[in-house]
Amino acid sequence: MGFDNAYEAITEGTDDARWAFGTGFEDPLAGIDTTLPDGVDAAELATYCLGLGDDALIMSHRLQQWCTNLPELEEEVAIANIALDLLGQARLLLSRAAATSPGPGEDHLAFFRAEHEFRNVRLTEVENGDFGELIARLLVFSTWRLALFARLTEAADPVLVAIAAKGVKELTYHRDYAAQWAVRLGGGTAYSRERLAAGLDAVWPYVGELFVSGDAGGVAVDPATVREEFDGVLTQVLKAATIPVPEVPARPGVGGRYGRDGVHTEAMGYVLAELQSVARAHPDGVW
Amino acid sequence: MTAMATTTPAPTVDRISPAADAARRVAQTVTDPELPMLSLADLGVLRDVWVDDGRVVVVITPTYTGCPAMDTMRDDLVYTLRAAGYHDVEVRTTLHPPWSTDWISAEGKRKLAEYGIAPPGPAPSAVTGPVPLVLTPTVRRVDCPVCGSADTVELSRFSATACKALRRCRTCQEPFEHVKEI
Numbered sequence: 001m002g003f004d005n006a007y008e009a010i011t012e013g014t015d016d017a018r019w020a021f022g023t024g025f026e027d028p029l030a031g032i033d034t035t036l037p038d039g040v041d042a043a044e045l046a047t048y049c050l051g052l053g054d055d056a057l058i059m060s061h062r063l064q065q066w067c068t069n070l071p072e073l074e075e076e077v078a079i080a081n082i083a084l085d086l087l088g089q090a091r092l093l094l095s096r097a098a099a100t101s102p103g104p105g106e107d108h109l110a111f112f113r114a115e116h117e118f119r120n121v122r123l124t125e126v127e128n129g130d131f132g133e134l135i136a137r138l139l140v141f142s143t144w145r146l147a148l149f150a151r152l153t154e155a156a157d158p159v160l161v162a163i164a165a166k167g168v169k170e171l172t173y174h175r176d177y178a179a180q181w182a183v184r185l186g187g188g189t190a191y192s193r194e195r196l197a198a199g200l201d202a203v204w205p206y207v208g209e210l211f212v213s214g215d216a217g218g219v220a221v222d223p224a225t226v227r228e229e230f231d232g233v234l235t236q237v238l239k240a241a242t243i244p245v246p247e248v249p250a251r252p253g254v255g256g257r258y259g260r261d262g263v264h265t266e267a268m269g270y271v272l273a274e275l276q277s278v279a280r281a282h283p284d285g286v287w
Numbered sequence: 288m289t290a291m292a293t294t295t296p297a298p299t300v301d302r303i304s305p306a307a308d309a310a311r312r313v314a315q316t317v318t319d320p321e322l323p324m325l326s327l328a329d330l331g332v333l334r335d336v337w338v339d340d341g342r343v344v345v346v347i348t349p350t351y352t353g354c355p356a357m358d359t360m361r362d363d364l365v366y367t368l369r370a371a372g373y374h375d376v377e378v379r380t381t382l383h384p385p386w387s388t389d390w391i392s393a394e395g396k397r398k399l400a401e402y403g404i405a406p407p408g409p410a411p412s413a414v415t416g417p418v419p420l421v422l423t424p425t426v427r428r429v430d431c432p433v434c435g436s437a438d439t440v441e442l443s444r445f446s447a448t449a450c451k452a453l454r455r456c457r458t459c460q461e462p463f464e465h466v467k468e469i
Binding site for chain 1: 349351352353354355357379380381382383384385386416417418420421422423424442443444445446447449453469
């Protein structure tokens with residue numbers, strides 16, 4: 001049998017008038033066995049994956065906003081690559097959350113949830129600053145996430161284990177990139193030192209929240225258990241950068257509730273407006 | 288961690304008959320959308336092919352989590368197999384074990400170099416427990432694919448696709464890409 005092109009070959013028999021290249025395979029977990037193992041609570045697993053997925057989605061969006069604004073072409077390419085890795089992690093984790101619960105699918109989770117339904121930590125959503133702030137945020141985020149993912153490779157859910165094992169390889173060079181820039185900025189000029197220190201001061205109020213155990217700590221790794229590793233890595237990097245560990249008070253949540261509880265900063269609404277506007281304007285759009 | 292359930296197929300699965308071999312050979316001709324000189328088999332992305340009651344099942348794995356070429360790879364596999372007469376084709380994804388550059392075949396590495404992209408060396412061995420921090424640029428010997436000189440430097444760990452780093456040769460001055468080891 002012969003087809004003139006790939007489109008004809010794939011649309012045969014489906015008669016989907018909205019078909020566009022690639023859309024036949026929009027589920028990144030297509031063909032993966034998503035059956036829950038015994039003893040794993042579906043709702044808890046969904047909540048856990050949603051938190052980690054939202055972290056990646058919102059952090060990726062903030063990094064994408066840097067495109068065309070970075071100081072050098074190499075940094076443009078680096079940050080775009082890191083944003084792409086995180087978007088990939090977000091898709092898998094949101095798909096995992098979607099496959100676990102009877103709710104809507106991956107795209108719907110990203111584009112049609114309201115602010116209070118997002119579970120990302122506030123560190124990922126706050127307004128972008130300058131390059132010093134970018135490096136500080138990426139250092140804190142990737143150090144924390146790598147420590148978490150390295151432990152998730154022993155989680156009970158095999159899909160989460162597989163996602164984490166791939167993520168560890170990516171987060172390792174994200175963290176090395178941020179750490180090496182921190183050392184360079186810290187050991188550079190008085191101005192570069194000042195900017196890195198200011199960036200660290202800006203993100204530090206959101207560090208404590210990263211280690212709050214939350215509701216779904218039982219299903220996989222409790223974030224409280226990675227605090228020691230995080231502190232050790234940050235101490236090592238900041239010592240090499242000759243910058244003191246910031247002493248800035250934590251930004252309080254609302255009644256003890258933080259990003260993981262759906263309580264966000266003022267910046268979050270603006271992030272979502274940009275992230276979701278096209279999908280909301282064309283709710284039946286397929287791409 | 289054992290392999291995921293998708294790679295533990297039903298007893299009707301056939302990997303060894305001439306028919307399964309023929310389907311596998313067709314799947315092995317499909318090339319990578321970004322590195323067209325490499326087949327998905329050379330790249331280590333094609334993990335398994337079997338026939339199950341007339342259906343061809345192909346298993347692939349992403350190189351990087353965010354790899355935007357996955358959809359195109361699936362399309363190309365379905366298209367190529369259908370064009371070869373296999374009407375019932377299913378492409379499955381597996382995430383475990385995670386892809387490593389060690390899975391690029393010797394032939395694949397040779398083709399990369401021939402195309403002007405420095406092939407990866409041995410991947411770093413997997414660590415259990417905390418991942419060690421690297422504060423200095425990684426120094427590794429990568430030969431220039433243009434002139435063969437070993438005197439090359441890394442310009443950036445990141446390049447035009449997720450899987451490559453950017454380097455420059457200090458002998459012939461040419462910049463080139465290097466498939467970074469993961």
